[in-house]
Amino acid sequence: MSSRVNQKERTRRAIVAATRELIRTGGEVTMPAVAKSALVSEATAYRYFPDLASLLREALAGLWPSPEAALAPVAGSDDPAERVACATQALLRHVLTYQSGVRAMIAATITRPGEAAARPGHRFGLIDHALRPLAADTAVLAQLKRDLAVVISAEALFTLTDLCGLSPEDAIASAVHTARTLTQAATGENRLAAARV
Amino acid sequence: MSSRVNQKERTRRAIVAATRELIRTGGEVTMPAVAKSALVSEATAYRYFPDLASLLREALAGLWPSPEAALAPVAGSDDPAERVACATQALLRHVLTYQSGVRAMIAATITRPGEAAARPGHRFGLIDHALRPLAADTAVLAQLKRDLAVVISAEALFTLTDLCGLSPEDAIASAVHTARTLTQAATGENRLAAARV
DNA sequence: CTCTTCGTGAGAGTTGACTCTCATCAACTT
């Protein structure tokens, strides 16, 4: 009785694996391409994933590191600014690496705000984890998280590269700076810094 | 000899006008819809605009106010933070009003980074104008502009509404706060504020 | 008042995102 269950699981994994492969190689991530690569009919692919967005969601989820892993370099630090800088860099580097998949995801969801739940939102876990050692006023913390949600994002990266014309490295550096500035402003660290001067 | 020229101009304007109408009414902005509404064949629409993005670009351009007009409320102010806050609110409100067109524009360009030149980039003129009275270090100013380009954007607005689940008003308020914080951090005003305390 | 030019429309064709139906075949059941 488990044969069919296993078969389904194998099919599902094959589809996801094919999607990841396409994303990794930077190829076009389309249902026909995924189905062909997974040796499955397009109809079957749609049976497992109602639309491209949900497929991309699952495929990308597996390519993303956990907040813990991403913040490992600053595991020993309690400085929110440092942790946020690290988080920003980690997220944007991953976005850059899996750009084609992320862009396809945005394209598939931007015109359907209602179904935006299909977006993974990795940034939130990362931001929460980065700000963990921060003991700030609830309202201040909530606002900071929103500030950072805008900056620590694929959208921010693509704004910097596509519209501002920055190189990927410069774009990441810029976003890291922005995120750090916001964090310092919210935690009052820059006031202390100024006081020292 | 000008009849045909006039005819072409009239056709072009009809197409753009139809597009704006669709955007204003929040309807789906697609080539078939635009063509039908403009009483023109789809083929003709494509003759005037090679793709949806270029049509949207021109249609949206005419719906946007000039930086001067948008910043009229703070024309008398030299406070960068105030001016930036006003600019943010102005841009995001317009994005909100013409949301369907802007979303279609993003969808049409996000997967083609190279042709991102098709994006209008209204934010840049607005940011420059808002920071005009600011006499800061060149590098600091350049970084601030990049910081703001990420925040004063349709992408930021949609991140806040679609992913963070904020209402349009709350999203704008949050972005305004973020933009203000960044501006104050760059101009050192928050240090002065802290010094007063 | 022809003859040419050219703006347009009509329509076919391609590709991707989906949706739906129908036939097949292997697997689980009795």
Added chain:
DNA sequence: AAGTTGATGAGAGTCAACTCTCACGAAGAG
């Protein structure tokens, strides 16, 4: 072994973004 269930494939169909070709018809030129 025979029947039923369920996973899959094949293929048609819709809609939008484009691309291309062909033919019509009106404006401008001689």
